[in-house]
Amino acid sequence: MNLVVVSNRVSRGKPNEPMTGGLAAALLPVVEKTGAIWVGSSGRVRDGNLKEPFAEVEALGAGALAMLDLPAAHYGGYYEGFANSALWPAMHSRADLIRASREDYASYREVNAFMARALLRFRKPDSVFWVQDYHFLALGAELRDLGVTQPIGFFLHTPWPARAVIAGVPNHRELIEAMLSYDLIGFQTDEDCENFLSYVQHDLDFEVRDGVINSSFGRTRAAVFPIGIDPGKFAQQATKAMTHPDVTRLRRSLNGEKLAIGVDRLDYSKGLVNRIKAFDKMWTLHPNLKRSVSLLQIATPSRGAIEAYGNLQSEVAKLVTDVNGVHGEVDWTPIRYLNKGFGQGVLAGLYRTAQVGVVTPLQDGMNLVAKEYVAAQNPADPGVLVLSKFAGAANELDAALLVNPHDIDGMARTLATALAMPLTERRMRWEAMMEKLNSGTIQQWFADFIEALQDTHNAGNAALPEPPTLWPRRTADFAARYH
Numbered sequence: 397m398n399l400v401v402v403s404n405r406v407s408r409g410k411p412n413e414p415m416t417g418g419l420a421a422a423l424l425p426v427v428e429k430t431g432a433i434w435v436g437s438s439g440r441v442r443d444g445n446l447k448e449p450f451a452e453v454e455a456l457g458a459g460a461l462a463m464l465d466l467p468a469a470h471y472g473g474y475y476e477g478f479a480n481s482a483l484w485p486a487m488h489s490r491a492d493l494i495r496a497s498r499e500d501y502a503s504y505r506e507v508n509a510f511m512a513r514a515l516l517r518f519r520k521p522d523s524v525f526w527v528q529d530y531h532f533l534a535l536g537a538e539l540r541d542l543g544v545t546q547p548i549g550f551f552l553h554t555p556w557p558a559r560a561v562i563a564g565v566p567n568h569r570e571l572i573e574a575m576l577s578y579d580l581i582g583f584q585t586d587e588d589c590e591n592f593l594s595y596v597q598h599d600l601d602f603e604v605r606d607g608v609i610n611s612s613f614g615r616t617r618a619a620v621f622p623i624g625i626d627p628g629k630f631a632q633q634a635t636k637a638m639t640h641p642d643v644t645r646l647r648r649s650l651n652g653e654k655l656a657i658g659v660d661r662l663d664y665s666k667g668l669v670n671r672i673k674a675f676d677k678m679w680t681l682h683p684n685l686k687r688s689v690s691l692l693q694i695a696t697p698s699r700g701a702i703e704a705y706g707n708l709q710s711e712v713a714k715l716v717t718d719v720n721g722v723h724g725e726v727d728w729t730p731i732r733y734l735n736k737g738f739g740q741g742v743l744a745g746l747y748r749t750a751q752v753g754v755v756t757p758l759q760d761g762m763n764l765v766a767k768e769y770v771a772a773q774n775p776a777d778p779g780v781l782v783l784s785k786f787a788g789a790a791n792e793l794d795a796a797l798l799v800n801p802h803d804i805d806g807m808a809r810t811l812a813t814a815l816a817m818p819l820t821e822r823r824m825r826w827e828a829m830m831e832k833l834n835s836g837t838i839q840q841w842f843a844d845f846i847e848a849l850q851d852t853h854n855a856g857n858a859a860l861p862e863p864p865t866l867w868p869r870r871t872a873d874f875a876a877r878y879h
């Protein structure tokens with residue numbers, strides 16, 4: 397099997413560089429170990445008249461990384477536009493933030509078509525294609541239009557929302573019909589998978605039986621594959637990181653004070669505003685916790701060119717200043733707020749230093765930070781995870797202290813409970829969570845998906861009818877412009 401993994405974001409595997417998001421963090425070890433070729437965006441763009449999509453290819457462990465320059469005319473409409481201003485808010489049930497123009501949708505389709513053409517260069521008779529995430533909902537259909545008959549799987553890293561929310565995305569119907577060219581569609585949770593199937597059944601009117609969709613586009617299976625981490629590797633990194641200068645300086649600065657840690661992209665789905673309000677409330681309700689616990693919030697800049705993200709950045713910065721102004725002392729800062737990223741080797745040590753890990757998204761596909769925090773703990777004296785029940789991770793990590801991120805008072809109370817939790821209870825909860833992490837590793841996720849994809853394809857599910865015209869054929873226009 398020649399595995400071709402496709403995603404917008406890739407990682408070059410530089411150990412000291414921060415990961416940009418969980419997708420890249422999760423796929424990196426998989427590509428390095430399995431020898432797959434990973435194709436994604438180089439982050440650069442190119443003007444038209446390309447003879448051939450330009451890819452820079454380099455080795456990545458046993459595998460390879462092919463970074464593609466995307467078409468300059470369509471990049472903004474694709475990434476900041478349709479993908480992150482229409483699909484991302486919809487997937488996170490923020491219909492109020494959906495912004496989409498016809499041009500953005502056209503650019504999104506152009507980039508999907510561009511990627512399909514670029515992938516042909518990596519196709520071999522025994523290739524298996526595995527497409528990642530909402531940036532490429534239509535890539536499978538584009539590949540089929542180009543004559544690809546090999547297995548094509550798709551995994552969605554974000555949640556899939558209720559029918560009424562996805563219906564707020566312009567062109568939702570043709571996009572979801574395009575998804576039915578995939579042999580297998582993977583989701584993070586049962587709820588995501590059920591929401592998707594409910595749309596297919598009730599809005600597209602296709603028959604669904606035992607997760608298999610029979611449609612005029614062929615047969616597609618939908619199933620759940622919760623993404624994991626490599627807990628052993630994280631535990632090792634955490635032990636090693638305790639002597640890293642950043643970690644030793646942090647520990648020295650704490651002077652015996654307890655630490656809570658939050659690590660998130662600066663994204664409205666992550667619940668940062670409510671989290672900071674909950675800390676404010678906690679210090680107000682429990683003044684004894686002033687000086688005895690502070691919050692280290694790492695908020696890595698993300699998608700800064702999009703208005704909703706710019707607004708959030710200002711809102712969070714102001715809130716942190718206000719809370720520090722109210723509760724701070726001349727020699728004590730309640731919230732240490734950092735707008736930068738750390739390599740995972742350091743991050744693991746920061747997690748291990750903190751007595752409480754605070755992961756309180758309003759919606760999150762999985763949230764790997766929650767899993768990493770648990771794996772990085774000292775087994776003899778583990779910290780407590782406070783976790784939103786709306787993170788995909790809550791399905792497995794139900795031994796965390798689960799909170800409703802909309803209930804600020806409730807979160808404040810839970811934070812106080814976490815800080816006071818006795819060692820025996822901390823250990824019991826941590827052991828239960830580690831058991832889950834060890835049985836759902838990233839290696840297992842990969843193996844389960846690829847096995848299911850090959851089974852589904854071999855079972856004849858990919859017997860395709862004539863390629864449907866879902867979209868006025870854009871590939872031809874595209875070819876004329878770029879080749």
Ligand SMILES: O=P(O)(O)OC[C@H]1O[C@H](O[C@H]2O[C@H](CO)[C@@H](O)[C@H](O)[C@H]2O)[C@H](O)[C@@H](O)[C@@H]1O
Pocket residue numbers: 405416417418419420422529530553554623698699760761762763764
């Ligand atoms: O590539 P960016 O636009 O900078 O965004 C970073 C990534 O964010 C999202 O990550 C998701 O994948 C994680 C791993 O499965 C999951 O734990 C998390 O809940 C998701 O939000 C996005 O889905 C990725 O495509 C982005 O690369």
Ligand SMILES: O=c1ccn([C@@H]2O[C@H](COP(=O)(O)OP(=O)(O)O)[C@@H](O)[C@H]2O)c(=O)[nH]1
Pocket residue numbers: 413414415416417418419421422659660661694696736737738739740743762763764765766768
């Ligand atoms: O400074 C940072 C902040 C985050 N991360 C990594 O980024 C990923 C974030 O993934 P998660 O699933 O929590 O959220 P996402 O950003 O993908 O929505 C995790 O693997 C973190 O270890 C990192 O390497 N450095």
